[in-house]
Amino acid sequence: MADEAKALVSLEVSDGVGIVRLDRPPMNALDAAVSGELTEVARQVRSDPAIRAVVLWGGPKVFAAGADVKAMATMDQGGITAYLADLSGALEAVARLPQPTVAAVTGYALGGGLELALCADFRVLSEKAKVGVPEIQLGLIPGAGGTQRLPRLIGPSKAKELIFTGRHVRADEALALGLADQVVAPDSTFDEALALARRFADGPALALAAAKRAVDDGAALPLADGLRMEAALFIGLTGTEDRRIGLDSFLEHGPGKAKFVGR
Numbered sequence: 001m002a003d004e005a006k007a008l009v010s011l012e013v014s015d016g017v018g019i020v021r022l023d024r025p026p027m028n029a030l031d032a033a034v035s036g037e038l039t040e041v042a043r044q045v046r047s048d049p050a051i052r053a054v055v056l057w058g059g060p061k062v063f064a065a066g067a068d069v070k071a072m073a074t075m076d077q078g079g080i081t082a083y084l085a086d087l088s089g090a091l092e093a094v095a096r097l098p099q100p101t102v103a104a105v106t107g108y109a110l111g112g113g114l115e116l117a118l119c120a121d122f123r124v125l126s127e128k129a130k131v132g133v134p135e136i137q138l139g140l141i142p143g144a145g146g147t148q149r150l151p152r153l154i155g156p157s158k159a160k161e162l163i164f165t166g167r168h169v170r171a172d173e174a175l176a177l178g179l180a181d182q183v184v185a186p187d188s189t190f191d192e193a194l195a196l197a198r199r200f201a202d203g204p205a206l207a208l209a210a211a212k213r214a215v216d217d218g219a220a221l222p223l224a225d226g227l228r229m230e231a232a233l234f235i236g237l238t239g240t241e242d243r244r245i246g247l248d249s250f251l252e253h254g255p256g257k258a259k260f261v262g263r
Contacts, residue, residue: 009037011044016201017194018051018099022058027065030112035086042093052201052262054101055193056094056120058113060186063103063129066111069138087112088144095119095145095216098209100200104193105129106186110168115142118149121212124193125171125180134166152219154178204242205262210234 012019020041022028045051058064067087075083094101094116103109103120109131117123117131125131133146141147142163151159154177162169174180184192200208210233218226237243241263249258 007037008034009041011041013048013051014194015198016050016052017197018045018048018054019194020045020054020056020094022056022064027062027108028058028113029068030064030066030087030116031068031071032083032086035083035090038090039086039093042090042097045099046093046097049205049262051099052203052205053197053199054097054099054120055190055197056101056103056116057190057193058104058106058109060106060190062107063105063109064113064116065108066113066134084143091116091119091144095149098212099205100197100203100208100212102193102197104190105131105180106189108168111135111142111146112144115144115146115149118145118153122181122193122196123174123179124182124184124189124196125174126186126189127171127183128186129171129174129180129183129189130168131171131174131179132166132168133163134168136164136166150179202260204240204246204258204260206240206242207237210237 008022008024010021010023012021022034024031024034028034045054072080072083100122101120102122102124103117104124105117106126106129109117109129111133114131114133133142133150135142135146142150147163150162158177169177169179171180171183175183182192214230214233218229221229242260245260246258
């Protein structure tokens, strides 16, 4: 990753939560440099056992307004292919993080910005946020996961309407569609996302990672195969220290009082 003073994507760890911050003013446009740094930060997050949950954050004014259209306009097909591969790889690295991930969305999350937010497990939106996939208005389609992750989240018919029109969606409609998990006051967007992430940071890290994998990977499997994967993940957790702590705490103190250690 670039020197911290010049970083376009930074990582800060606070009480078990990794805060991944996009910082490419004015709109956090996703160019090749951002993609590269995001991939590197995702690698750091994945390899750090001290990070138990993640917040994706673009700052108080904007999450990410999409691809760098000016840069794309100068690219030939080969350049576009390389750019898309870098962006898709960065977003997949975020989506495959084992830790629970929360996107704190202020301002615009459009195109690649919304595709990045879709890689999170949860999305907390400011009341003033606007989201959408406007690529159709450029004669394109979402190319970094929007046509795949969006219908899996809100259903194919609703996703098609957003993709075909390219319109911007306000926070209240995003909540109704299931695109947002919470809508909060603008000044509290980051704090609410952080509070949600800290709930998971206190949980059993290995079990949370297994649950995330079961849901994400199981969605693409036939039911019988998904059930076998679930059983294997369940059995794999029986030898963990957190499993022992959880059972002992339940028997001695009742549910919800275990102090997990992430092992």
